[in-house]
Amino acid sequence: MDVLANLNGGFPLLSFLIFFPLAGSLVLFVYPKETFAKYWTLAVTIITALMSLGLLFGFDRTSTKYQFAELHTWIPQFNINYVVGVDGISILLVILTTFIMPFCVLASWKYISKRVTAFMFCLLIMETSMVGVFVALDFILFYVLWEFMLIPMYLLIAIWGGPRKVYASIKFFLYTLAGSVLLLVAIIALYMKNGSFFIPDMMWNEYSMVFQVLVFLAFFLAFAIKVPMFPVHTWLPAAHVEAPTAGSVILASILLKMGTYGMLRFCLPITPDASLLLAPYILWLSIAGIIYGGFTALAQHDMKKLIAYSSVGHMGFVTLGIFVFNAQGIQGAIMQMINHGVTTGALFLCVGMIYERTHSRELRLATGVGKFMPWYVTFLVFFCLSSFGFPGTNSFIGEFLVLAGTFRENEILALAAIPGAVLAAAYMLRMLQKIVWGGTDNPDQSYLTDLNIREIVTLAPFLLFVFWIGLGPEPFMNLMDASVQQLVDQLGQWQQHQHVATLLLP
């Protein structure tokens, strides 16, 4: 347990972040009035967000250990513990989660009109499980939260979703569940080998190649569905389209990141040989996803679908960065995860705002609003530019680092990803042009009202982060540097060690 820094010392901040929203949700049982529920949920999520800033202040940027660690015995018979901690890979994701949530509440203020209390309840327990997934260091704890998350998400789509909500929610549930079952098998297999569910104990151990490949594939399928990687992405457009705005934002900004987080946290350190062996296939699968997502997004007439397919492309860049196994690639991947959370979350909020006015997600019906909603399109312009990696915005840094890492690894691979960047510009500018300008036969949009204060307050922080990360990424990079470097170093040593081992074989 020497990987845990400052164990059980001081205020249990991570437990607070996990359980405070849960405790908040219980209050809604006692006092389920709708207006109260809105304000209460907003307050709870804001407090959680502000408290999560404590992570930044106390985080030792030079350490590679899991910090703010807490360890409590849970089920001693099976050596299952409640262990949580953050390192450079997860800290940004935790803060992203806590900061996205208040905006999800704000975005649902008017959008959700029925069963408001239940909706807010779902949001709060969603937050509990999402934060939990990112900080859990015990495999059972991780798995429980990972699975638990499906229920509120399923409800968000199935109750408050659009016309095809039943289809979309069941598809979402089945896909993710299918992946998770194999994940459980892998976890038990690893427990059999190690006698422990403590995740760091399972890393960098000598497992046989066959075992590694099998475990890797089980992991990978679960995570690839979550990311979602081409070709197991088909649940995503359906879920995004039908989910309410807050649901789409949570899906895009946080849920998708769990897949790539899982790959970084589990696939690479637990099954390094299998990762190295299978990396070329995954890299080309990522390229396929980048290109496929781009082309499909270009053909969409539904704004939410367009952004959903763009996510497939963007997340392709993340997996590309992870599996080139160098520091730049992985830093780029983590940055891209955060950036995608910020930008795509904001884009879904923007689409939601149009939907609240026109009651349609059709691009055709949203053309030419620039004249009547100047504030709205100002925000939209920056988020669209950010989405296709305009220099000076957040996504550029992520894409730049991923491409730089890929060029180091393999020039052909990097060049193959470039058409994806071109396509991203094409579909985003197409959408932007249509919404802002349209053509000569725009529908009458003169009834539209520009953003109100609540909406501006919702979007402005996203814009701040678009430029902050885009022009001064250093504070964000510093958080992850040590952990990423350690991961890459260990991977390098492992590779060398294996190489020596093969040479020594008779």
Next chain:
Amino acid sequence: MEAVSNPNIVENVNLLLAVLIPLFGSLVVMNLKNNPNLREFVSSCSSILLFIIVLSFIPSLKEGKILQYEVFSLLPGLSVTLRADGFSMIFALVASSLWTIAVFYSMGYMRAHDEPCQTRFNACFALAIFGAIGVALSDNLFTMYLFYEIVSVCTYPLVAHHQDEESYSGARKYIIYLTSTAKFFLLPAIVLIYVLTGTLDFPHNILTGIIPSDAKSWVVILLYVFCIFGFAKNGVMPFHHWLPGAMVAPTPVSALLHAVAVVKVGVFCTTRTMLYVFGLDTMNALNLGIPTAYFVGFTIIAASIIALSKDNLKARLAYSTVSQLSYIIMGVALLTPHAIDGGLIHIVNHAFSKITLFFCAGAIYIAAHKKYISEMSGLGRTMPFTFGAFAIASLSMIGAPPVAGFVTKWNLLVGSMEAHQVGILLILIASTVLNVGYFAPVTYKAFFGKRPEGEPETGIKEAPLSMLIPILIAVTISVIIGIFPGFMMQFVQMVTG
């Protein structure tokens, strides 16, 4: 790193100010929708202020100093940094001085023509200059790319200004060509250069470049080709179609943006990359120069021939621009001192002369509502100042003394002989003949042609003074820098040493 070792580099916050003035100008303009006079006053003030600030850099540069200012530091070797050296001054002076002239001209044009959405127009105009000045003052490839893309995006509303089928399709072509080439060629080039060298900062001489000498030659050649095509604003064929397409824009846009800001951003970036990223040493070692010169030579000739066939005056001017831009790249590609001088000074010469020509085209359109050259017979007699200016500016395009273009052509001819390239010499001569071929008839017909049958004698007079005065100023400067090329030449010579 170099900033520490080189005592000639001075930090100067005015560089940031120069970039921010057009940006803030544009923000203020956006909020003055209901007060056109104040709005135009703000535009003109910012343009004059910008010009003064750019001028204020000159004394330090003459002392051999280089101004620098880091705005944002992103990653090691990747920052948003501004710089003023001889090379940046060439373009910064042109862009800022012509913005001042163009503001007054467009005021006259837009009001005379009663164009819609003038606030948006003025704001985007200022934003485009924001991008252009940023490109001029950029200290590294990333900053240049950033501002290059800003120019692409901010000029879209200007090209689509009329919001009809034609302007939407022109603007679509415009943005597709410019952003996709930038993404497809530039982005990988920049990332790869960063991976190879760990930095994107331009050095302070044109010899060394930043590409390490042990880099694989096929990679360097690939990067070079990517950089030439990536900056598609330079109008090099085959990625030139956006320029004629963008002529649907109101004439002040065509004038400032498609004779000065946008296209010059393209050639400025291309030549900056050739000289400061690759450097003469690498270019010579890999023998990149001469093939480039011949390659753009094709654009020079082909675009001139297309220009001959165009009856629409603005289209003819557009193809003339495509052809003339390649002069600049050709000069630099020849890699001899005179040729580089000739190429770089043509950024200035072409800008002043071509803006005059576009201004004239706009004045003709406003005064007589004529777009086609065939309709302009005899018009010179009713609009003598406009067509007089047109005649002088076209002499500059042709390269006749004493107008500005002569300085270019002289240097290019000497340079091509220094490089022992008879082929280039022939291209230049052929192009001169073609220039005469498509410019001379316009002037000739206007002054000596017969007025079309049945057209009433009266009704057409010179364009309003707010348009005519900028035309006369621009053409006068074209003549002055032809007779006294020294002022601008000093900056070019700071580059070539």
